[in-house]
Amino acid sequence: MSTLLQPTLAGLPSPSTEAFLRFENVSKVYPTPTGPYTVLDGIDMAVNQGEFMCVIGHSGCGKSTLLNMVSGFSTPSSGQVVLHGNAITKPGPDRMVVFQGYALLPWFSAYDNVYLAIDSVKPDLPAVEKKEITREHLAMVGLTEAADKKINQLSGGMKQRVAIARALAIRPEVLILDEPFGALDAITKEELQEELLTIWNTQKCTVLMITHDIDEALFLADRLVMMTNGPAAKIGEIMEINFPRPRNREEIMEDPIYYDMRNQALDFLYSRFAHDDTE
Amino acid sequence: MVPTSPRRPGVASNPLGWLTRSSGTWLPPLLGTGGFLLLWQILSSAGVIALPAPSSLFTEERTRTLILYPFYDRGGLDKGLFWQTMASLSRVAQGYTLAALVGIAVGITIGLKPTINRAFDPLFQFLRMVAPLAWVPIALVLFQKNQPAAIFVIFITAIWPILINTAEGVRQIPQDYRNVALVLQMSSRRFFTKVLIPSALPYIFTGLRISIGLAWLAIIAAEIVMPGTLGIGFFIWDAYQQNYVGEIVLGVIWIGAIGLVLDRLMAWLQTRISPGQ
Numbered sequence: 386m387s388t389l390l391q392p393t394l395a396g397l398p399s400p401s402t403e404a405f406l407r408f409e410n411v412s413k414v415y416p417t418p419t420g421p422y423t424v425l426d427g428i429d430m431a432v433n434q435g436e437f438m439c440v441i442g443h444s445g446c447g448k449s450t451l452l453n454m455v456s457g458f459s460t461p462s463s464g465q466v467v468l469h470g471n472a473i474t475k476p477g478p479d480r481m482v483v484f485q486g487y488a489l490l491p492w493f494s495a496y497d498n499v500y501l502a503i504d505s506v507k508p509d510l511p512a513v514e515k516k517e518i519t520r521e522h523l524a525m526v527g528l529t530e531a532a533d534k535k536i537n538q539l540s541g542g543m544k545q546r547v548a549i550a551r552a553l554a555i556r557p558e559v560l561i562l563d564e565p566f567g568a569l570d571a572i573t574k575e576e577l578q579e580e581l582l583t584i585w586n587t588q589k590c591t592v593l594m595i596t597h598d599i600d601e602a603l604f605l606a607d608r609l610v611m612m613t614n615g616p617a618a619k620i621g622e623i624m625e626i627n628f629p630r631p632r633n634r635e636e637i638m639e640d641p642i643y644y645d646m647r648n649q650a651l652d653f654l655y656s657r658f659a660h661d662d663t664e
Numbered sequence: 665m666v667p668t669s670p671r672r673p674g675v676a677s678n679p680l681g682w683l684t685r686s687s688g689t690w691l692p693p694l695l696g697t698g699g700f701l702l703l704w705q706i707l708s709s710a711g712v713i714a715l716p717a718p719s720s721l722f723t724e725e726r727t728r729t730l731i732l733y734p735f736y737d738r739g740g741l742d743k744g745l746f747w748q749t750m751a752s753l754s755r756v757a758q759g760y761t762l763a764a765l766v767g768i769a770v771g772i773t774i775g776l777k778p779t780i781n782r783a784f785d786p787l788f789q790f791l792r793m794v795a796p797l798a799w800v801p802i803a804l805v806l807f808q809k810n811q812p813a814a815i816f817v818i819f820i821t822a823i824w825p826i827l828i829n830t831a832e833g834v835r836q837i838p839q840d841y842r843n844v845a846l847v848l849q850m851s852s853r854r855f856f857t858k859v860l861i862p863s864a865l866p867y868i869f870t871g872l873r874i875s876i877g878l879a880w881l882a883i884i885a886a887e888i889v890m891p892g893t894l895g896i897g898f899f900i901w902d903a904y905q906q907n908y909v910g911e912i913v914l915g916v917i918w919i920g921a922i923g924l925v926l927d928r929l930m931a932w933l934q935t936r937i938s939p940g941q
Contacts, residue, residue, distance in 0.1 A: 456847065457847075458843060458846070475846075476843070476846045476847040476849075477847065477849060478847060478848055478849060480847070481847060482843070482847055484840055484843065484844070486840055488838075488840035488841065488843065488844050490841065490844075490858070490859065490862070492862040492863075493858075501848075501858055502848055505848040505849065505850045505851075505854060506848055506849070555848070
């Protein structure tokens with residue numbers, strides 16, 4: 386089993402100061418009435434450009450806090466998150482987020498939600514081009530027919546498709562997804578995972594995604610970050626997932642390595658860092 | 665024989681059947697209102713209450729003239745109910761529009777800026793408790809004239825629900841929407857028109873609807889104490905001074921009907937502008 390071995394020379398470039406996105410000794414401490422509460426403690430990690438990274442861990446382990454420091458909604462108490470050599474201090478369209486509750490504006494149609502994002506980020510683009518980008522991205526997620534529907538008329542899966550189309554339409558360098566498929570039924574979930582991979586293959590943006598689903602992570606990610614339990618959560622392990630792309634769900638699941646990796650992740654989550662229910 | 669187009673059975677061909685089936689909706693209000701009027705009629709005829717009976721509105725000449733000729737104009741204050749109402753409504757329109765503009769603007773400001781809210785909230789909470797009638801003498805001192813004073817009374821009565829609801833609507837904008845605006849780095853103007861206003865609109869309309877009723881109540885109160893003013897409020901006061909009790913009753917019914925129409929109008933506008941939110 387070689388899944389834990391870091392590739393040395395060939396393959397993915399090893400983390401270095403040249404890395405695209407780096408967490409440098411990042412900690413997050415919240416003041417509470419009963420004293421400071423450490424959520425994340427000394428996170429060091431490098432993410433390569435174009436990499437698909439999944440983060441897994443029990444609730445309360447600070448996964449969302451970790452990604453919020455990339456999107457800029459939260460800032461580290463110590464250390465820094467560096468993108469292209471610049472510390473991240475505030476939200477920006479180069480790090481677009483697919484929010485947990487979709488966060489689509491219900492008074493607009495699917496089309497208008499996507500268009501508004503492009504129009505906000507690139508107001509100087511000719512209107513024809515903005516319209517073209519909007520249509521193109523709605524088509525990518527299969528929403529051409531439903532483009533003019535109001536958000537409230539769409540199902541959960543369709544809403545999530547609009548949210549993904551909106552996020553990708555502004556061509557972010559980093560796409561951040563916080564449990565995007567958690568609320569969806571199994572079939573819709575698999576469909577959306579495949580669509581996300583297809584789009585990611587064409588756009589090659591870096592993806593950071595929180596999930597609770599090991600199979601989802603194994604199907605989607607290049608690397609899987611497993612977090613230890615909070616408070617003061619750290620990175621427990623980083624698992625390399627080297628299935629060739631484009632990936633086929635059936636083929637991957639026939640690979641014996643799949644089950645080794647699955648068991649290893651399960652062992653991490655449910656034996657070594659089992660969730661303490663007495664808390 | 666003339667051929668007729670086929671009809672849906674039971675709908676157009678049998679209006680009586682339709683009436684019977686929908687009786688659950690029209691029968692109770694009819695019985696309630698009818699019963700009330702009947703009781704009133706009996707009590708007045710028996711002399712238990714001093715008010716004239718409802719039927720007298722049609723039998724008495726003065727009120728019958730007012731009902732049948734709402735558009736008459738004999739100059740001065742001697743005008744039909746339509747003109748009296750229009751005079752009152754135009755005052756309401758002016759004071760209410762002013763209240764809506766100022767109320768929404770100030771409401772958005774204090775909704776966005778907690779410090780400004782903390783600075784003025786005690787004052788607003790205090791002022792909104794002052795009854796419309798109590799503002800009348802202050803307004804007369806401030807403006808010296810009836811017309812601007814009346815408009816001010818409307819304004820100061822109607823502004824509070826608009827202001828407070830707008831501020832609450834702005835505070836209730838979901839954090840998710842604010843985050844979207846942040847990550848897309850929306851300009852303030854874009855945030856205002858695309859996120860803030862649509863999100864707060866249902867709250868703003870709630871305020872506007874409460875206020876239209878209050879404004880109508882206030883104008884009557886204001887006109888009653890402003891002698892020599894054309895308007896439905898002074899019409900009632902004048903009738904009382906001259907002991908035309910029938911006219912008072914007619915005026916009060918008229919006021920209630922207009923108030924109801926105004927409220928329904930706002931409710932209709934609300935469903936048109938912010939549907940299903």
